[in-house]
Amino acid sequence: MTFSEWQKFSQNINARAEKVSQSIRARAIAISKAKLGPDDGFCFLAAHNWQGQSWMTAEQNHAAREILYLERMSWEPSRIADRIISRAWIATRKDAVR
Numbered sequence: 019m020t021f022s023e024w025q026k027f028s029q030n031i032n033a034r035a036e037k038v039s040q041s042i043r044a045r046a047i048a049i050s051k052a053k054l055g056p057d058d059g060f061c062f063l064a065a066h067n068w069q070g071q072s073w074m075t076a077e078q079n080h081a082a083r084e085i086l087y088l089e090r091m092s093w094e095p096s097r098i099a100d101r102i103i104s105r106a107w108i109a110t111r112k113d114a115v116r
Contacts, residue, residue: 035099046088053081
């Protein structure tokens with residue numbers, strides 16, 4: 019794999035990871051709109067600040083926990099992509115040395 023092929027490969031992997039992350043964040047926003055309020059940019063902050071408050075219903079607390087879980091999971095695709103890309107680069111370099 020040449021450097022330019024590796025660059026195309028890494029761009030493709032990063033684009034796929036971003037699409038998966040966006041779908042996870044969209045799911046969190048949809049849960050937030052239905053249970054915690056309508057503001058898209060506010061859903062993760064609201065989940066952090068409101069979780070476990072005495073004035074929240076059990077359903078809202080569950081939604082906050084689910085949103086926080088989705089927030090953590092939204093980082094995984096990019097972490098996996100970074101590992102795939104770095105391993106591909108290492109394999110490329112090992113092949114070049116041989």
